[in-house]
Amino acid sequence: xxxxIIIDTDPGIDDAMAILFAFAAPxxxxxxxxxxxxxxxxxxxTQNALRLVEFAGRAHTPVAHGAEQPLxxxxxxxxxxxxxxxxxxxxxxxAPEGQAIERTAAQFIVETVMQHPGEITLVPVGPxxxxxxALDLEPRIVNHVQEVxxxxxxxxxxxxxxxxxxxxxxxxxxAADQVFTAGWPLTMVGLDVTMxxxxxxxxxxxxxxxRTGDYIYQISRFxxxxxxxxxxxxxxxxxxxxxxxxxxxxxxxxxERGPIRVITDGIAAGQTLLDRRRAWLAPNAWSDLPxxxxxxxxxxxxxxxxxxxxxxxx
Amino acid sequence: xPHRRLIIDTDTASDDAVALIMALRWPDVQVDAITVVHGNxxxxxxxxxxxxxxELCAAKTPVYEGAARPLLRAAAHAEWFHGPDGLGDMRxxxxxxxxxxxxxxxxxxRRFGEAPGEITLVTLGPxxxxxxxxxxxxxxxxxxxxxxxxxxxxxxxxxVTPAAEYNxxxxxxxxxxxxxxxxxxxxVGWEHCRGQATLSAEERAAIYRLAxxxxxxxxxxxxxxxxxxxxxxxxxxxxxxxPVTMAIALDPAVCTGRRPHFxxxxxxxxxxxxxxxxxxxxxxxxxxxIEVCWAIDFERWKAILVEMLS
Numbered sequence: 001x002x003x004x005i006i007i008d009t010d011p012g013i014d015d016a017m018a019i020l021f022a023f024a025a026p027x028x029x030x031x032x033x034x035x036x037x038x039x040x041x042x043x044x045x046t047q048n049a050l051r052l053v054e055f056a057g058r059a060h061t062p063v064a065h066g067a068e069q070p071l072x073x074x075x076x077x078x079x080x081x082x083x084x085x086x087x088x089x090x091x092x093x094x095a096p097e098g099q100a101i102e103r104t105a106a107q108f109i110v111e112t113v114m115q116h117p118g119e120i121t122l123v124p125v126g127p128x129x130x131x132x133x134a135l136d137l138e139p140r141i142v143n144h145v146q147e148v149x150x151x152x153x154x155x156x157x158x159x160x161x162x163x164x165x166x167x168x169x170x171x172x173x174x175a176a177d178q179v180f181t182a183g184w185p186l187t188m189v190g191l192d193v194t195m196x197x198x199x200x201x202x203x204x205x206x207x208x209x210x211r212t213g214d215y216i217y218q219i220s221r222f223x224x225x226x227x228x229x230x231x232x233x234x235x236x237x238x239x240x241x242x243x244x245x246x247x248x249x250x251x252x253x254x255x256e257r258g259p260i261r262v263i264t265d266g267i268a269a270g271q272t273l274l275d276r277r278r279a280w281l282a283p284n285a286w287s288d289l290p291x292x293x294x295x296x297x298x299x300x301x302x303x304x305x306x307x308x309x310x311x312x313x314x
Numbered sequence: 315x316p317h318r319r320l321i322i323d324t325d326t327a328s329d330d331a332v333a334l335i336m337a338l339r340w341p342d343v344q345v346d347a348i349t350v351v352h353g354n355x356x357x358x359x360x361x362x363x364x365x366x367x368x369e370l371c372a373a374k375t376p377v378y379e380g381a382a383r384p385l386l387r388a389a390a391h392a393e394w395f396h397g398p399d400g401l402g403d404m405r406x407x408x409x410x411x412x413x414x415x416x417x418x419x420x421x422x423x424r425r426f427g428e429a430p431g432e433i434t435l436v437t438l439g440p441x442x443x444x445x446x447x448x449x450x451x452x453x454x455x456x457x458x459x460x461x462x463x464x465x466x467x468x469x470x471x472x473x474v475t476p477a478a479e480y481n482x483x484x485x486x487x488x489x490x491x492x493x494x495x496x497x498x499x500x501x502v503g504w505e506h507c508r509g510q511a512t513l514s515a516e517e518r519a520a521i522y523r524l525a526x527x528x529x530x531x532x533x534x535x536x537x538x539x540x541x542x543x544x545x546x547x548x549x550x551x552x553x554x555x556x557p558v559t560m561a562i563a564l565d566p567a568v569c570t571g572r573r574p575h576f577x578x579x580x581x582x583x584x585x586x587x588x589x590x591x592x593x594x595x596x597x598x599x600x601x602x603x604i605e606v607c608w609a610i611d612f613e614r615w616k617a618i619l620v621e622m623l624s
Contacts (some may be wrong), residue, residue: 072487106450133449
């Protein structure tokens with residue numbers, strides 16, 4: 001039995017690597033892509049999502065255009081240095097043929113979850129604005145999703161925008177705090193594990209045997225330059241694909257449980273602060289909040305094997 | 315066939331109810347829907363009050379319930395001003411009809427989306443429903459024909475803090491989103507219901523003498539607000555901020571001075587929370603985002619009120 005997932009995404013090179021991974025995995029049925037600002041502006045995210053479903057031969061997959069601004073703070077820093085001006089490593093792909101559905105991302109999420117109670121897993125790999133809006137539109141989705149598996153945050157390591165914050169959470173910390181504390185089954189696949197898995201040059205070159213793998217190799221050229229510049233790394237971290245890997249095989253990861261609050265203001269805005277102690281003399285902002293699952297360790301080798309096997313599957 | 319269509323977003327308490335009566339009674343206007351938001355009273359009470367008012371006008375306007383709390387902050391109701399039930403604690407009976415739904419935000423998106431450029435929005439409460447709808451569907455900003463906002467205080471004192479008017483103070487983040495959305499907005503601050511715009515004892519007595527159920531309701535339900543305005547704000551007349559805004563929406567000539575300005579909403583600290591910062595002299599050089607009402611025709615506003623309660 002396949003698992004129905006909605007990927008909420010800001011493609012984005014690693015988003016593309018994750019989406020193509022999900023399409024290639026027979027265990028997953030991608031029932032829709034919803035788009036969000038982050039790596040690129042939402043309009044470009046929608047264009048790239050359409051490009052990806054068309055490239056993958058899944059043009060029937062609905063793409064729903066999402067929020068264009070965070071809940072509260074402005075969106076004013078587009079990381080072109082990471083993903084390129086076109087979000088796909090400056091590969092300058094032709095315009096897509098299709099277009100987004102009429103419903104917006106939050107509406108599509110609500111409708112789909114409510115029509116398939118208990119069956120939909122939400123996989124946000126960008127800022128969490130659409131999920132927060134969906135929670136506002138229909139609070140009952142909390143009890144009707146199968147689970148939420150998100151890429152974002154950093155519980156036991158530094159962020160990647162600054163010491164406190166990971167980019168997806170940093171773009172809309174208010175939305176993220178709502179999503180982490182909503183009370184639905186949620187797993188955070190954050191920098192704790194995504195930066196512990198590196199696709200090096202040889203690995204990426206080894207994917208080129210299939211059309212999908214070659215596409216991934218092409219878009220990763222720019223991404224790899226960024227990793228060289230920012231991390232002095234001859235390869236790429238495995239951010240968004242790690243969330244898909246968790247869906248396919250959670251035993252790749254070791255996890256902890258606890259409540260997470262997101263810091264929304266000040267120098268640590270965007271930090272995902274996990275209560276790892278759980279025993280305090282006085283109540284605090286984490287007390288009585290629902291626990292979430294946090295990936296803190298990963299078997300990188302097995303994860304990379306799984307990814308390669310999927311991408312190279314004929 | 316009515317010429318104009320309205321959707322009203324309201325935290326229905328006493329002055330909201332009067333504004334609803336005006337819109338429901340205005341001859342060439344059709345109120346397509348009423349969406350309720352937290353504010354003066356909790357959401358459920360506002361919904362009851364809106365439905366009671368609709369039934370008082372023998373209308374069938376659907377009432378949808380929306381956000382029960384601000385985007386980020388705790389709800390902060392104003393029963394201390396409008397009475398425990400928001401309607402002066404007159405013990406009005408419960409409305410006969412149930413709410414048409416709990417999906418006010420979806421209804422706003424659907425209804426404006428089905429008739430882009432045709433429906434006017436009037437907001438009488440905190441802007442949470444509108445901000446959420448804009449978050450879900452940014453095109454809403456251009457689907458709304460025009461929006462009349464009761465809220466803010468342009469370059470003058472506040473009523474809930476020295477800096478801020480209640481509706482904007484309740485959910486400043488929502489107000490900021492709406493003001494910067496590109497929607498065509500006229501901000502009608504609470505200052506326009508003060509001073510000469512208030513109803514004197516003679517004017518209130520004249521409305522009672524109309525002897526219609528609506529007229530008596532409009533005055534009775536505001537008795538707590540009248541007293542609170544007198545005790546807390548030193549205003550001897552009855553202030554009716556929502557009806558003033560509604561009068562402008564129904565008859566734009568009530569507004570005798572309006573200009574576009576760059577307007578932002580203070581969200582950062584408690585001292586200025588919800589302050590509507592109007593760049594009256596364009597010292598920032600920023601492009602105006604909304605229009606601000608600077609003056610109203612007092613006689614015309616009161617004439618409209620009396621006519622709609624007759």
